[in-house]
Amino acid sequence: MAKSTLSFVCQNCGAAYSRWQGKCEACGEWNTLAEEDTTGATSAPVSLRSKRKGRTFQLESLTGKTIDAPRLSSGMTELDRVTGGGFVRGSILLVGGDPGIGKSTLLTQATAMMARAGHRAVYISGEEAVAQVRLRAERLGLADAPVQLASETSVEDIISTLSEGAVPRLIVIDSIQTMWTDTVESAPGTVTQVRASAQALIRFAKKSGAAIILVGHVTKDGQIAGPRVVEHMVDAVLSFEGEGSQQFRILRAVKNRFGPTDEIGVFEMTGLGLREVTNPSELFLSERDLGSPGTAVFAGIEGTRPVLVEMQALVAPTSLGTPRRAVVGWDPSRLSMVLAVLEAHCGV
The missing domain is CATH 3.40.50.300 (P-loop containing nucleotide triphosphate hydrolases)
Structure with missing residues (x-):
C-alpha cells in the first residue's frame, strides 16, 4: 500500500504547509487550511500499477503548415x-x-x-x-x-x-x-x-x-x-x-x-x-442631459470596439478645513495623474 503524505492545504490559494496554522501566509486568508492527502495516492497496491517503459515520439520543427483552429x-x-x-x-x-x-x-x-x-x-x-x-x-x-x-x-x-x-x-x-x-x-x-x-x-x-x-x-x-x-x-x-x-x-x-x-x-x-x-455607447449615453454642466463624453477603446462613456464632475462646498476629492468608477491614482497633467500644462 502506498504511503500517503498528509499536509495542510489552503482552500483559497492552494498553498501547502506541514502543520496547521490560522492564517495562510501566501494569500493572507484566515481559517482556510484543511488537512489533505497531497500525494493523490489511491487504494490500489503498487504491484498493480503499470511499469511500462516510456515510448519514443517524433520531434517536429518550428517550420511547417499551420492550420487555424476550427x-x-x-x-x-x-x-x-x-x-x-x-x-x-x-x-x-x-x-x-x-x-x-x-x-x-x-x-x-x-x-x-x-x-x-x-x-x-x-x-x-x-x-x-x-x-x-x-x-x-x-x-x-x-x-x-x-x-x-x-x-x-x-x-x-x-x-x-x-x-x-x-x-x-x-x-x-x-x-x-x-x-x-x-x-x-x-x-x-x-x-x-x-x-x-x-x-x-x-x-x-x-x-x-x-x-x-x-x-x-x-x-x-x-x-x-x-x-x-x-x-x-x-x-x-x-x-x-x-x-x-x-x-x-x-x-x-x-x-x-x-x-x-x-x-x-x-x-x-x-x-x-x-x-x-x-452598442454599449448608446446604452451609456441614452440618459445623458446635454444641458447639464460638468459632464463630458470620454471615448475609450475596448479591444476592437470603441466605447463612449459619460464622465460627470460634482463640486459642493464643505465645512471641513481640508477639501476631499472622491471618485466613483475610476481609478483614483489615474485621476490624480490626469489632474496633475492638466494643472501643469493648462494652468487649470
Missing part, C-alpha cells in the same frame, strides 16, 4: 466576441463570477442555442437537480431546446456517459468545485479534488475534441476559488462581472490562448434572461 459559434455575438470567434474544439474554458450574477443563465442560453443549431450540447449540474435546471429553461423560453441534462458529480461517471454515442460539441460542468474523482482521497471541493477533477476533464476534452466550460466559484475578493494551477491548466478564463442591483453584466477574458484578452461582452439581465447589448 471554431464553433455559440449563437451569441457577445460571447463569441470574448472567446475570439467561438469555441475551439477540445478547448477548456473556466467561467467565474459572483453568486447570482448570471453564470448559469448565460451558459443555459448558450447550450440551448447550440442545441437548436443541431449540435449535441450537454449541461451537467452538480449543484442543482434536473428539475431546477428545467425551471430555469422554462423561464427563459428555452424548454424546447434539445439540451441533454444531468445532475452528477462523479467525474468517472460523467466521462463514461459522454463517451457513448456522438461526441458532444459543448459540455457545461456547473461547477468544478462540486466534482470528485476516485483517484484521490479527499472531500469534494478541496484543492486536491478540484485539481484532479479538472485534469481528468481536460484529458477527455483533448482526446474527444469536445469543448468544455467549467463554472468556478469565486472568493470574496473576486478571485476564482481553488488552486491557481487550474487557471493555468485551462485554455481560457472568463470573468462575468456586474453589480447585483444593476441589470447590466460584462463578460471579459482574463486569459485566452485562442484569442485576445481585451474584448468585452455586454449583456443586460431581463426577465427572459440575458439580452446582448451590441
Whole structure:
C-alpha cells in the first residue's frame, strides 16, 4: 500500500504547509487550511500499477503548415466576441463570477442555442437537480431546446456517459468545485479534488475534441476559488462581472490562448434572461442631459470596439478645513495623474 503524505492545504490559494496554522501566509486568508492527502495516492497496491517503459515520439520543427483552429459559434455575438470567434474544439474554458450574477443563465442560453443549431450540447449540474435546471429553461423560453441534462458529480461517471454515442460539441460542468474523482482521497471541493477533477476533464476534452466550460466559484475578493494551477491548466478564463442591483453584466477574458484578452461582452439581465447589448455607447449615453454642466463624453477603446462613456464632475462646498476629492468608477491614482497633467500644462 502506498504511503500517503498528509499536509495542510489552503482552500483559497492552494498553498501547502506541514502543520496547521490560522492564517495562510501566501494569500493572507484566515481559517482556510484543511488537512489533505497531497500525494493523490489511491487504494490500489503498487504491484498493480503499470511499469511500462516510456515510448519514443517524433520531434517536429518550428517550420511547417499551420492550420487555424476550427471554431464553433455559440449563437451569441457577445460571447463569441470574448472567446475570439467561438469555441475551439477540445478547448477548456473556466467561467467565474459572483453568486447570482448570471453564470448559469448565460451558459443555459448558450447550450440551448447550440442545441437548436443541431449540435449535441450537454449541461451537467452538480449543484442543482434536473428539475431546477428545467425551471430555469422554462423561464427563459428555452424548454424546447434539445439540451441533454444531468445532475452528477462523479467525474468517472460523467466521462463514461459522454463517451457513448456522438461526441458532444459543448459540455457545461456547473461547477468544478462540486466534482470528485476516485483517484484521490479527499472531500469534494478541496484543492486536491478540484485539481484532479479538472485534469481528468481536460484529458477527455483533448482526446474527444469536445469543448468544455467549467463554472468556478469565486472568493470574496473576486478571485476564482481553488488552486491557481487550474487557471493555468485551462485554455481560457472568463470573468462575468456586474453589480447585483444593476441589470447590466460584462463578460471579459482574463486569459485566452485562442484569442485576445481585451474584448468585452455586454449583456443586460431581463426577465427572459440575458439580452446582448451590441452598442454599449448608446446604452451609456441614452440618459445623458446635454444641458447639464460638468459632464463630458470620454471615448475609450475596448479591444476592437470603441466605447463612449459619460464622465460627470460634482463640486459642493464643505465645512471641513481640508477639501476631499472622491471618485466613483475610476481609478483614483489615474485621476490624480490626469489632474496633475492638466494643472501643469493648462494652468487649470
